[in-house]
Structure formats: structure tokens, C-alpha cells
Amino acid sequence: MRVALIAHDRKKDLMIQLCTAYKMILEKHELYATGTTGLRIMEATGLDVHRFKSGPLGGDQQIGAMISENMMDVVIFLRDPLAAMPHEPDVTALIRLSDVYEIPLATNIGTAEVILRGLDAGFVDWRQFYNAEGSIKF
């Protein structure tokens, strides 16, 4: 499964804690992240992460593009609900696209843990029935 990991600055330490705690699960999957989040995760955990641009420079949109191609299976986006972002439209668009394509999305650590445990238990396996064009394979 393809998993996107994104965290705003004040949530990055929490993302590191999450990735450290769930490394055994995450390492079984293809990991993608916005630039700084990905770098922090790789440095702290040794996990292999494909890094896109930093969020404010288009990284959220790059991940959104993958979602729109049905190439992302889980999104963990630890966003900061107490800070205004210069790229707020991109943040909103990423969350919106996750809903458009019914992609499991966590925006806080509580939901992130549930989704990662569910991922490991096979609860996201239904994603395998979708191909890259977004249609169901029979």
C-alpha cells in the first residue's frame, strides 16, 4: 500500500513519534511525504520515504495529484489546527481530494493510530480492487 505522511511544523515531533512507534508496520509499505516531513522521518527512523516538495512549495499538491490518479491508499496528515498557513488552499485541497476518492485519511494522531493498525490488519485491502485509473477490477 502507498502511505502519505505529512505534518505541519508543530506536529512534526508527533509524526516522528508515530513513525517510530509504528515502524514495523510502516516499513512494509511504500511511504511518501512532503519534503521536510519526509526528511525528518528518514533521519529519525531510517524508514525509506519518497519525498516530494515541501508543503508550501507544492508538496501537498503533488500528493493530491497521486490521490487523483488513485495511486495513494492512506493519508496521514497531522495538520496544525491552531496556525494559519500560507498554503491553506493546498491543505484544504488535499483533504478534499481524499474525500473525493474515499481514501482513508487521518488528521490527528488518534485516528492515525487506528488507521495504521487497520492497515496492518488488512482493513485497507479493498484498495487493491482499484487500478491506477480508479475503476474497479473484477
Ligand SMILES: O=C(CO)COP(=O)(O)O
Ligand atoms: O506544509 C506541509 C503540509 O501542508 C508540510 O510540508 P513539509 O513536510 O515540507 O514541512
